[in-house]
Amino acid sequence: xxxxxxxxxxxxxxxxxxxxxxxxxxxxxxxxxxxxxxxxxxxxxxxxxxxxxxxxxxxxxxxxxxxxxxxxxxxxxxxxxxxxxxxxxxxxxxxxxxxxxxxxxx
Amino acid sequence: xxxxxxxxxxxxxxxxxxxxxxxxxxxxxxxxxxxxxxxxxxxxxxxxxxxxxxxxxxxxxxxxxxxxxxxxxxxxxxxxxxxxxxxxxxxxxxxxxxxxxxxxxxxxxxxxxxxxxxxxxxxxxxxxxxxxxxxxxxxxxxxxxxxxxxxxxxxxxxxxxxxxxxxxxxxxxxxxxxxxxxxxxxxxxxxxxxxxxxxxxxxxxxxxxxxxxxxxxxxxxxxxxxxxxxxxxxxxxxxxxxxxxxxxxxxxxxxxxxxxxxxxxxxxxxxxxxxxxxxxxxxxxxxxxxxxxxxxxxxxxxxxxxxxxxxxxxxxxxxxxxxxxxxxxxxxxxxxxxxxxxxxxxxxxxxxx
Numbered sequence: 001x002x003x004x005x006x007x008x009x010x011x012x013x014x015x016x017x018x019x020x021x022x023x024x025x026x027x028x029x030x031x032x033x034x035x036x037x038x039x040x041x042x043x044x045x046x047x048x049x050x051x052x053x054x055x056x057x058x059x060x061x062x063x064x065x066x067x068x069x070x071x072x073x074x075x076x077x078x079x080x081x082x083x084x085x086x087x088x089x090x091x092x093x094x095x096x097x098x099x100x101x102x103x104x105x106x
Numbered sequence: 107x108x109x110x111x112x113x114x115x116x117x118x119x120x121x122x123x124x125x126x127x128x129x130x131x132x133x134x135x136x137x138x139x140x141x142x143x144x145x146x147x148x149x150x151x152x153x154x155x156x157x158x159x160x161x162x163x164x165x166x167x168x169x170x171x172x173x174x175x176x177x178x179x180x181x182x183x184x185x186x187x188x189x190x191x192x193x194x195x196x197x198x199x200x201x202x203x204x205x206x207x208x209x210x211x212x213x214x215x216x217x218x219x220x221x222x223x224x225x226x227x228x229x230x231x232x233x234x235x236x237x238x239x240x241x242x243x244x245x246x247x248x249x250x251x252x253x254x255x256x257x258x259x260x261x262x263x264x265x266x267x268x269x270x271x272x273x274x275x276x277x278x279x280x281x282x283x284x285x286x287x288x289x290x291x292x293x294x295x296x297x298x299x300x301x302x303x304x305x306x307x308x309x310x311x312x313x314x315x316x317x318x319x320x321x322x323x324x325x326x327x328x329x330x331x332x333x334x335x336x337x338x339x340x341x342x343x344x345x346x347x348x349x350x351x352x353x354x355x356x357x358x359x360x361x362x363x364x365x366x367x368x369x370x371x372x373x374x375x376x377x378x379x380x381x382x383x384x385x386x387x388x389x390x391x392x393x394x395x396x397x398x399x400x401x402x403x404x405x406x407x408x409x410x411x412x413x414x415x416x417x418x419x420x421x422x423x424x425x426x427x428x429x430x431x432x433x434x435x436x437x438x439x440x441x442x443x444x445x446x447x448x449x450x451x452x453x454x455x456x457x458x459x
Contacts, residue, residue, distance in 0.1 A: 010247045011274065012328065012341040013379040015357030059281040059292055059300065060249040082187065082251060089185055093243070100244070100261065103355050 001025040001037065004067040005095045009080070011060050020065075021099040039094055040068055042087040045075050058082075064092050129196040136197065174216040174227070175234040178205045181241040181256075188254060189238045204239040204269045208257060211275030212237055218276070218311045219283070222401050223409050228282035235279070239269060250278040252285065263333065264355060270330045272315060274341075277308035277327065288417045295422045297378035302385035306408055309344060310401045320393040320400040326350065344390040347383030363387045365423075365454030384453050385423060391449035392430075396442060403442060407434045427455045 006020035025033045040046075045068045063080040083089040127135050174195065180202070181189035192205050199206045212235040219225040227233040237255035245258025248268035255278050257268040268274060281304050284290055290300040305327050313323045327350075328341035338351025338359070347361035361383030362368055368384065371377045393404035411417060411429045418425065427450040435443035450457050 008374045009379075011249070011268075011277075011379075013360050013374050013377070015360055016353065016355050017357070018373060058249055058251045059285075059304070060247070060278065061251070062247050062249075081247075081249070082185065082256070093185075096244070100263070104263075 001033075001040070001068065001070040003036070003040075003095065004065075004069075005099055006065045007062050007096075007099075009060070010062040016103075021095075021102045023095070023098050023102075036094065039087070039091040043077075043085070043091040044087065045077055045091075046070075046073050064095075066091070066095065128191075128194040174213060174220075175232070176209055176212045176216075177234065177236045178209050178212075179236065179238040180205065181238050183240055183243050183259075185242045185245075187238055187241075187251070187256065188236060189240075192239075202239070204257065204259070204267050207267075207269035208237040208239050208255065208275065211269065211272050212255070212279070214272055214315050215276040215279045215311050218307075218314050218401070222310075222314065222405070225283075228279060229286045233282075239267075248274060248278055250281045252282075255279065260331075260333075264336055265331055266333055268331065271312075271328045273305075273308035273312040273326075274328050274331065275308075276311035277304040280304040280307040283307070284412065287412050288414075288421070289419045290417075290421060291419050292375050292378060294376040294378075295381065296418075296420050297375050298381040299385055299421060299423065299426050301378045301382035302389070303408065303412055305342060305344060305382060305386050306389050306405070310405045313399070314401055317399075319398055320404070321397065323400065325390050342379075342383070342386065344386040347387050361386075363453060384455070385426070388427070388449045388453045388455065391452050392446045395445040395449060403434075403438060404446075407437060407442070407446060410437060423455050424457065427457045431457050 003023040003025065004020050005023065006018065008018050010017075023036070025036050028036070045066065058080075061081045063078065065076065065078045067074065067076040077088070079085075079088060079092070083092065129136075176193075176195045177191060178193040179187075179189040180192040181187065192202065193200050193209050199209075216227060216235060219227070227235065235255075236253070237257065239257045241256050241258050243259075244261040246261055246265045248255065248257045250256075255275065260266045260268060281300070284300050284303050290296045290303070292300055308327055309323070309325060313320075325345035326340035326343055329339060331341060332338050332351070336351065336356060337353040338356065340350045342359070342361060343350045347363040348359050350359040350361070352358040360369065360380050362381065363383055364387070365384060369377045369380045371380070374380065389404060389408060392407075393400035396403045407430050410433045411426065414429050414433065417429055431443055431447045431450070434446040447457055
């Protein structure tokens with residue numbers, strides 16, 4: 001499973017933070033791989049015919065775009081904060097952690 | 107006594123007594139009172155009750171009409187709003203720096219609008235100002251959700267706590283003012299104007315608090331927000347857009363100062379945080395040309411333009427510029443009108459006379 005994660009919006013435009021981060025789940029430790037699979041399942045990234053609504057878009061709210069590709073299926077979800085769906089919030093929180101780690105590896 | 111005490115399922119203590127305890131009790135009493143106020147939204151009930159009461163009964167309450175009424179909540183690192191009430195209007199500072207900064211920033215912004223432009227809070231109708239601190243974990247943002255302020259702690263790596271800059275707090279609250287007045291859509295040029303207006307009044311709230319003249323101000327937005335690891339001074343510079351940061355992780359400040367460098371993009375709602383550099387710089391040029399305290403002339407002109415009934419929700423830079431020039435003439439005179447027209451001209455926005 002591969003996850004492409006990007007964010008834009010927020011209080012200021014940071015070109016460096018807006019760059020998409022690609023996460024190759026197969027390259028992760030088994031625990032973390034299982035965790036991401038579970039978060040993706042719970043957030044219903046593939047399940048819902050209709051993607052979660054982006055809802056209101058308050059000024060300076062950050063917006064996230066997640067594309068998940070598991071080989072057989074590919075699905076994209078875009079959502080703005082504040083995120084009411086708890087499962088989606090948990091997934092994004094974990095992806096933010098990965099994005100932070102990716103920035104440090106550079 | 108408010109009618110609510112007998113008719114609603116609220117606590118046995120009337121809300122205003124709880125409020126008094128939350129303000130003046132011992133620490134244990136304050137915590138208990140705050141928890142009660144927050145638990146079933148009694149605070150909001152108290153506010154609604156207050157608004158329903160007759161004038162005579164109101165005078166017995168703590169809150170005079172037109173006074174600021176703040177409440178700071180602690181999300182305790184969750185992402186649910188508003189969180190646990192932690193500091194109520196009139197209460198002494200608490201041990202939490204973020205909560206105190208949020209409280210003070212809400213107050214400074216309220217005072218600025220009230221004293222300088224005779225505006226009674228965000229909606230000019232005395233809206234109570236609420237803020238939640240410690241939102242999420244390592245959360246790198248602050249925003250106004252239409253009802254309240256939300257502040258993250260920052261990740262400590264790139265960003266410090268988001269309550270640290272007064273202009274950022276005023277920037278966010280000004281989104282509420284714009285939402286109440288011109289309702290500029292958050293897209294393209296109208297969105298960049300929306301952003302710029304928040305920067306303009308964010309900067310003015312800071313300058314007013316420091317009693318800085320236009321020529322002595324730093325014109326930075328969000329100074330102090332970056333940790334020492336970041337190569338940058340602030341989020342944006344109104345004096346020199348595009349120079350606020352240039353960092354290996356964050357990238358380089360993408361703001362243009364003039365129309366020649368206008369950025370066409372679909373990201374960030376059509377570059378609202380990027381192209382705002384152009385009207386930001388026009389304001390800086392107008393304010394420094396007019397001299398003195400920027401909130402007195404330039405700020406007044408921009409404020410009256412924000413409230414100008416002719417200003418459409420989809421306003422372009424040119425339309426907004428034209429009204430600022432006209433309002434400068436109406437409010438002050440020919441010299442001011444020329445100074446404002448010259449400022450827009452310098453950033454490449456032509457205003458037909």
